[in-house]
Amino acid sequence: MTANRPRRSCLYMPGANARALEKAKALPADTLILDLEDAVAPDAKLEARDMVCAMVKQRGYGNREVVIRINGLDTEWGLGDLKAAVAAGPDAILAPKVIDGSDIDRLNDAMSRAGAPDNMGLWVMIEMPKAILNIQDIAEAVGRTRLTAFVMGTNDLAKEMRAETNPPHRTGFQTALGLSVAAARAYDLLAIDGVFNGIGDGDGLEIECVQGRALGFDGKTLIHPSQLDAANRIFAPAPEDVEQAHAIIAAFADPENAGKGVIKVNGKMTELLHLEEAHRVVAVAAAIAAMAG
DSSP states (O other): OOTTSOOSEEEEEETTOHHHHHHGGGSOOSEEEEESSTTSOGGGHHHHHHHHHHHHHTTOSTTSEEEEEOOOTTSTTHHHHHHHHHHHOOSEEEEOOOOSHHHHHHHHHHHHHTTOOTTSEEEEEEOSHHHHHTHHHHHGGGGTSOEEEEEEOHHHHHHHHTOOOOTTTOGGGHHHHHHHHHHHHHTTOEEEEOOOOOTTOHHHHHHHHHHHHHHTOSEEEESSGGGHHHHHHHTSOOHHHHHHHHHHHHHHHSGGGTTOSEEEETTEEEEHHHHHHHHHHHHHHHHHHHHHO
């Protein structure tokens, strides 16, 4: 995993829609999730698999991160999806409906048997109540598997919990979202927020993006290209934060501050823990600028 790579916008693209897959080559998404699961009807699964894998093999998505979401291994398509996806060579495989650490082991073993390289990531959907209850057990698999990211599946969570989605405030999901971010941070995983269903509700999308960033998510999954601008803007480091990060790095590099654990930077008390975050902010901002260029 490239830890400082931006994942502000993770756009789902339906795997059965050839036009959408082609259009994705020109969209300003940090990550493309080419979907073989929810977005594809049962009678179109095999055709979608072939089309998605062929597109990924062409390497036509530029510097965008490419992830293939497979069907669950317990479905008739899952193992075939995984084998074909690994052969296509995306940056990561996204698996749905995991519930505990043994699911991560099973997915990782299947990827290994399919010939996945060590640097191919395993992303998993956190969308089942048992996954929330077992979130630490799932996260702990990072040390022995390719696990690199949690992706919140709030629509499935709503169905399974009989909860109201209550956009954009999502009252019923605060515990699930908070626990998932905490586990991701504790085990150095990416955390990607769930989708916002209101395609035409720009204000609601902005509120939910701001909420997701405040909770600590790295970015947001999206269902329509019109949502890209808001996610890219809100999940990017603010210019003043980048400026402060550069100041922190310069201050700790000053020989006068050698050996100090706490210093004052632009009137703010700053500790070594802030230096680590400053390096991350600067690296992410530089990566965003490089992608834009």
